[in-house]
Amino acid sequence: MRRAVLVIVGSLALSACTGMLDGKKDPPTPNGPQLTACFDGTQRTPVTPPPRIRRLSRYELENTFESLLAGSGKRVHALLPADAVRDGYDSDAELLRASELYVDAVRRLSEEVSAQLDANTLLPCGGSACADAFIRDFGARVFRRPLRPAEVPRFRAVFDVVAADDGAVAGARATIEAFLQSPSFLYRTELGDTTSTLTNDELASALSYGLWASPPDRALLDSALQDDATRAEQVRRLLADPRARLALDHFAEQWLELERLDSAVRSPVLFPDDSPALREALRREALDTFANASTLSAFLTDRPATVSAPLLPVYGASWGPERAGVLGLGAILMAHSTSETSSPVHRGKLVRARFFCQSLPPPPPGINAALPDFVPGQSNRERFSAHSTNAACSGCHRLMDPIGLGFERFDALGRTIDADARGEVLDTQSSVDGTFDGVPELAGKMAADQAVTACVLSQWSRHALGVSANAASCGELGWLPSSSAPPATMRALLEVPFTAPNFVRRSAPSPDADEPPVPDAGTPVTPTGVTTRVRIDSDWGAGSCRTVFVDNGTASAQTWTIELSKVGTITSLWNAVVDDSGAMWRFSGAPHNVTVQPMEGTSFGFCVTSP
Amino acid sequence: MLSRRSALGAGLSLIAAPFLNARAQALPQARRLVLFFTPNGTAHRVERWHPTSTSMGFTVAPGSILEPLMAHQASLLPISGLYFPDATNHEGGMRAMLTAGGPDSVDQYIAARIGGGSRFRSLSFGVQTSAWGANAQTRMSYAGGQLVHPEDSPANVFTRLFGAVAGGPTELAKLRRRRQSILDAVRGDLGALKSRLGTEQATKLDAHLSALRAMEIGLDAPPPSGMGCTTPVLSMDSQDPSNFPAITRAQLELMVSALACDMTRVATVQLAHTVSPLVPTWLGSTTSHHELSHRGDDEFVRAERWFSEQFGALLTLLAARQDPAGGGSLLDTSAVVWVKELGDGGLHTCEDVPFVLAGKAGGRWNPGRYLARPGVPHTKLLTELCQAMGLTDDYFHDQRYRGALEGVS
Incomplete structure (x- = not known):
């Protein structure tokens, strides 16, 4: 029949x-010649990878949360949207990005986990006296590196706002939420330093997420991983550890x-x-x-x-x-x-x-x-x-x-x-x-x-x-x-x-990770040759968010200040500070972007409620 | 103008407005856009989809795919004949269906322009779209070239939409301060990271930054209130194939609640995805819907009729709720479209792709008729959706095809 x-x-x-179905798509995948060169003793120099950031995949984030709080991994899986995949793999550095759904889910996750962590252990003195120590300890744990000088006050601000309302423990929990929603937790960097070499902390995460799909342990962070022999030794240790099964x-x-x-x-x-x-x-x-x-x-x-x-x-x-x-x-x-x-x-x-x-x-x-x-x-x-x-x-x-x-x-x-x-x-x-x-x-x-x-x-x-x-x-x-x-x-x-x-090498150097200290710039004035553009990113009638681009068109580094007409009350401001006392808003840079190099630019943003 | 219209073929009722550009201004507008997707084309080879035009409207054959929708006949506007320019096959169709090959799907394009006043610019609901992860086969919406992920879990949707914390003004003010301070720290961290990146890597964080801004806007949103704004949802395994009907029902109810509570103006719901391994076990099948589509037999038609029933259920829900902004029921004020990524499923081509428009689009559309538009690019329908939602665009991404689809008003 x-x-x-x-x-x-x-x-x-x-x-x-x-032949190829669509010439506009990605170049062809490796065939014989691209792979046979692997073992034929060819003298060739492999490509030096570019500096890049990698959002943790949902699976990596599951294991990362699990290491923070047992049982929380399955909540990651339940709450976060599925990742984009390439060739069937969910770890592609180009495709992994955030979305509104992702960011909302991460907030909910951070709230759930923060509420369950033992705040008495995290904040042993029970008050703000040990807040900075707590921020340094917890921050280093979740950022997988020591906190940088500018980071402690950034998270201390969260602690202070919430502790003033609801006490120190609530302040600590809110601070934990801020850490768990921060890109430094959700992404890992492979940027390298000013000499185009990955830092030891970056290498530790690259190895642990590659071989354990999990955050690094103390021994890995303490090893000199830029050294090829030490790194090979650690790679063997990681592969022999039961946690390797998570990645394999x-x-x-x-x-x-x-x-x-x-x-x-x-x-x-x-x-x-x-x-x-x-x-x-x-x-x-x-x-x-x-x-x-x-x-x-x-x-x-x-x-x-x-x-x-x-x-x-x-x-x-x-x-x-x-x-x-x-x-x-x-x-x-x-x-x-x-x-x-x-x-x-x-x-x-x-x-x-x-x-x-x-x-x-x-x-x-x-x-x-x-x-x-x-x-x-x-x-x-x-x-x-x-x-x-x-x-x-x-x-x-x-x-x-x-x-x-x-x-x-x-x-x-x-x-x-x-x-x-x-x-x-x-x-x-x-x-x-x-x-x-x-x-x-x-x-x-x-x-x-x-x-x-x-x-x-x-x-x-x-x-x-x-x-x-x-x-x-x-x-x-x-x-x-x-x-x-x-x-x-x-x-x-x-x-x-x-x-x-x-x-361990990158194809280009990256700026120093430690943000520069606040310069004593006196009273800055808007330099000639510095131009600005304002982009309205969103406008919902009762308010708006805007991005301001500051471009240095001069031949020398400029410390900038710009003035903009007031269009409401600023509710949020990032990458700049504002003087609100005059008839105009007077913006100047945050410590990391107060000075703009020749022919380069920076940007800052703010949200306002309309009058 | 006239020559182009006559070139579009017979059966086209000329409309009164002489100029297309004026038309966008003159016609009433839809307040909301609702897109409903089901996969794997339809059963054209056995002629089980096309309606027949009559002087009174249209009829469908007994046992055909659209028959379960006929209770809503006066609200329906089925359109046949449209093709996707320069796109074909499962993945190509999925990619082009809402984008016309551009970086934004029509829902996201519209939401970016008119969604700013809403709690959510857009909401994307899914039913078992993610077992294969997110890729060009499993996603239909794009924003700036990036995939947009639907939420597959009704329980997660419920919390995201209706889970706002209750409390007095003091408590809410404290909560707002708390969340704002967290957001400021997160954004500071993002800014510091971004400042160290070259342009190419920095763009990876753009979507993260805009998502944080959307979250900030949500801080000031009042908690949802009103009748039926807290539809409870039973929690169930959202990946279990046998739950597919129950999840579909829950997602449709949540979506309509979100519209009825004015939380968004743009909503999409995606049932499975192209080439999905979904097996309609609840209909007694042991073969995947995709394999059935290649057979194009009675078993496939049975599955398609089930999808038709779900679209009908959506229309019933929309008709039962008033638009909070006035103008009648949600079905009266909305532009609703059942979209597919292929014409005939077995041939997996993007020709004669079946669309079913529904609702009055605020009085703009004139449903109860069947339109045959052979050889017309579907980008004109996407343009029509833009114009129905108040945009003045004369084309959607593809400049070769200008003007909205004629004959729907």
Whole structure:
């Protein structure tokens, strides 16, 4: 009983695969040449990363809150919006930004957590006598660095306002909320100093969030991490610590697309053994397998000695000869299936995209292919034959289906079935080209292929460094170092992004982080050649917020003061101070921007209520 | 002008106003914009969407997708034939649907211009939009090129909208001082960080800064008051697929409450997302809605009719509440649109994309009719939405297509 029905499995289907779909999009992802340079001993200098800031991902913030107050991590997950993802990873430094929803959720979170922290421990003297000490201690803990001179009064102002109303403990709680909503807590910097070198505190966070997805511990902050040997030693310590599982598991879930287990639906008629508990056991097994793998080769080819009780419905008493390595895991096989049957397309695409780093375009619009309906017991090889005989389909599907058909011994629950498991890998630009019989043979060929090792390194680096595929490569734009041979162990592979010498370097210097002291500038006057522009950012009738841009068009540094007509009562002012006593408002800079360098500018802002 | 109109084809009723530019001024305006999204196109290949025009209005075939909406027929204005210029496929359609390829979606574009007087410039509600994180497939709204995230949890929505602390004037003044002092410190920290960044990195903090300003505006907002401004919500697992109908209902009620309490003028609700793995298990399906869309069979039509029922439920809720600013019910004062990212789901193309306008848009729209607009770019509909909300824009992002969609008034 054939009828005209589309077979489109997941987001993949039919494409000519003749080239880039859209030339305006990102450059192509790394292919052979960009990754083969990783281990061929090429003399090349990796790109020096630019100075940047990284908002903590929701997952990193979960772990960060959890370290502050047990039980608060799950509130982060419940309250914050999901993060933007690139290549399936949620740690991309360019995409992670704040939004109104995010900022509102962070405020609520900070209020909840602050109310539960033990204020007596934080403020041992119980009054304002120890407020500065509390601010320094708590601030250093959540900012992951000592507070700077200008920061103590900034947060002390919160304490004072609220303590005057409601007492010192309330002041401390409000101060905690201010810390937990501050960008210095929510973001981490990789700016470096005036010599373009990351500071020790920046390095400590870069390592701990990369390898633990959590804030740094004391030992890390106290290590001299700019030194390559010391840093390598700390990287090994972090990887050996149980907290490394927080980062490794999160990476493996995203790399191997295990999230799909959550939304997968299985026909209860065909798969009565399916249950949430079974899926959780499968997920746990996959994560354990990755975290415990001694080498990438072992990860790809090893077979467990025993099968745990919850997994008996999938594997039986022991793994049969048809099964090997990560590609034989029930979690992978189930996550890459449809509700009724295996998915050669998903399985082929997983191998192609996540182990060979070859991206495949989405299916082209307007093509309609008729394939037979799924009938239990039917061969997918027969069912999918239109993909290889129809020219409109075969261009792309020849890259996926022939690999995926090699997984046909496993059904949509990952169980072994009797089926034809001949597979082919074509045009991978690697040594794996050719035919294979079943998953064990494919796994063996992949384990021997340096392109696979380089791809796994790239996947890990995308996640760990929060960068695009191009940066996580050994190509022209690549941040990764080249070496003469692949890393010998899985741990060595995981260390690579962090131990490379360019990890501590930035492509440009950054200004001194310690804000300059208040200068004794006398009575400043508006210098000639300094221009201002006022932008109304929002106006709700009863008030408005404005940004004022101050540009120094002169050839020398200028200490500025500007006058503006009064348009209401100022309720809030930042990056400037105001003299309100005259007929005009007289603004001058805050300590950090009171002086503007030649041909540079600064800005300040204020909100007013209209008269 | 006339030649362009006649070029648009038959079936177009000429409107009286001679000049489009004057039209934006002369016509009444909508007070609120409400967008409702459901994914994966529709069932064009089996002809289960298109209505039929009649002298009295339009009819729909028994069993077709729009049939569950017919209780609201007098408020409906289905439009067929529109296409997305230069966009196609699932992701392309999702990206272009509300943006026409520009940096802002029409909801955010309008909200940035008219939302300043409201507690929230806009509100974005979601139902299970985030299992895959946020990307071009899972988000439909953009502000300045950045994704805008809907809130998927009714419980979170409730607290954000209606969870204001009660208290006397003294308590509220203290709370305001407290929050203002915290905000000042946070903004000081942000300013200090930003001053150390180059231009490119500094722009990463722009959205954070503007969000803090929005929060500051909220400090002075009175707590919501009035009938039905505190719709209680049962807490439930907002990611559990079997809760999809209950979450949809809760989000629709919260959205309409927010409109009825004048908390915003621009609201969107997004049910799942393109290529979503959502399986309509509550309808007895074991196949994902996306896979069903490729089949385009009766099971897909059944799921589409369920979405149609949800849009109908939204219209019922809007009709039952008065606009607090006057002018009748929320359905009378609002411009409501059911949007989709594709035409036929199986072909995943952005041609003949089905839109259903609803409501009177403050008297601007003349519903109860069916419009066929083959070969007209949907950007004209986006322009119409801008003009309906009082903006004078003559095009939306794409300058090639000027003027609002003719025939809706």
